[in-house]
Amino acid sequence: MSNKGLVLVTGASGFVAKYVIAGLISGGYEVRGTLRDLKKADSVRQAVANICPIDSARSQLEFVETDLLADAGWAAAMNDVSAIMHVAATVVKIEPKDADSVVRPAVEGTRRVMEAAHAAGVRRVILTSSIATVGYGHGHKSGERTYTEQHFTNLDAMAKPWAYCIGKTRAEQAAWSYARANDMALTTIHPGMILGPASDQDTSISLGLVSGLLDGSTPAMLNMGFAVIDVRDVAAMHIAALENDESIGERYLATNRYIHFTEVAEILRQKYPDRPITRKVVPDWMLRIMARMGAPVRQIINDVGNVKHFEGRKGERLLGRPYISAEEAVLSAAETVTRFGLLSDKAVPKRRSA
Structure with a gap:
């Protein structure tokens, strides 16, 4: 085992x-990753190698099969572990009819991980949370507002809560x-919209925002924006938290500046002028009508008509550098x-005029 010890990372196949x-x-740690299906182990190893081509990566990385909704495997997963990165999450593109399909793994899974860690004598836990736990249920219906780590989402005050939140x-x-x-040393990291480079073809739903614009499968943009963060910064913040005892008991927003959907499109349009990137924007009134009719837009309807800034300077201080x-x-x-072929085959680049 390396001098820095063994760290358990849950949901090892995630972005x-x-x-x-x-x-x-x-950074010199050994890693044990949890997977619901060990058949994914080789693909995860390859993805990690795509990020950090280190010769010893295979010997420093092992896997154990677990499920957030079952006790089996968790006691063994904690053997010799010095710290836990609880990253696993269920993320869906469209609001599910059964909210429990998302809520149960999040809540029961977190409890299960914390209980197994405590039983094994593991005190240090870094939890991947979200800005969803910060910026909602505060009566913000229009205009601009800035949120910090001192804000906690009030589910009872949300007009339209959604499963992920x-x-x-x-x-x-x-x-x-x-x-x-139970005297455990917890830190929570709260990313915004996570973009940045994919490590392989099995990537995040969030990158669909970019691929949908590039291949034309997004016919019109939402009239809103989000606090973006690069996946490399999110990962680095987890490790910085682990290595800095001052982070114990703290929440950290992993959020760069607010960027509007149309600005993302323009950034891509400048780099990829031949791509069929839409200029159309869905009006707010249409989204509100869709929500009243029961359409699955609860994931974004709370952000319609307002601009939410998430103050990320505390996270930058933890990193010791500016965000990407x-x-x-x-x-x-x-x-x-x-590069990974994640664009729709139906995409046909626009013809440039002579």
Whole structure:
């Protein structure tokens, strides 16, 4: 075992988790990743190798099969572990009819991980949370507002809660409650919209924002924006938190500047002028009508008509450097979704005029 010890990373096949694993290995740690299906082990190893081509990566990375909704495997997963990165999450593109399909793995899974860690004597936990646990239920219906780590989402005050927000918020609440009751050293990281380079073809739903614009499968943009963050910064913040005891008991927003959907399109249009990138924007009134009719837009309807800034300077201080720019996060995502063949075959580049 390396001098820095063995770190457990849950949800090892995820977009963020693969970068966390690569960063840990590069930093001299051994890593054990959890997977629901060990058949994914080789593909995760290859993705990690794509990020950090280190000869010893295979010997420093092992896997165990677990499920967030089952006890089997978790006790063994904790053997000899010095710290845990609980990154695993269920993320869906469209709001599910059954919210429990997202909420249960988030809440029960977090409790299960915390309980297994405590039983094994593992105190240090870094939890991947979200801005969804910060910036909602505060009566913000229009205009601009800035949120910090001091804000906590109020699910009871949300007009239209959605499964991911419910799951992440309740999971974080459960984690802090358990940590305080059992003297565990918890830190939570709260990313915004995660972009940046894909490590392989099995990537995040969030990169669909970029690929949908590039291949024309997004016919019209939403009239809104988001606080973007590069996946490399999210991973680096997890490791910085692990290595800085001052982060214990703290929440950190992993958020760069607010960027509007139309600005993302323009960044891509400048780099890829032959791509069929839409200029159309869905009007707010149409989204609100769709929401009243029961359309699956609850994931974004709370952000219609307002601008939410998430103050990320505390996270930059943890990193010890500025965040990767929003433009670089967008363009590196575009380069890799193109290189890995993640664009729709139906996309036909526009013909340029002579």
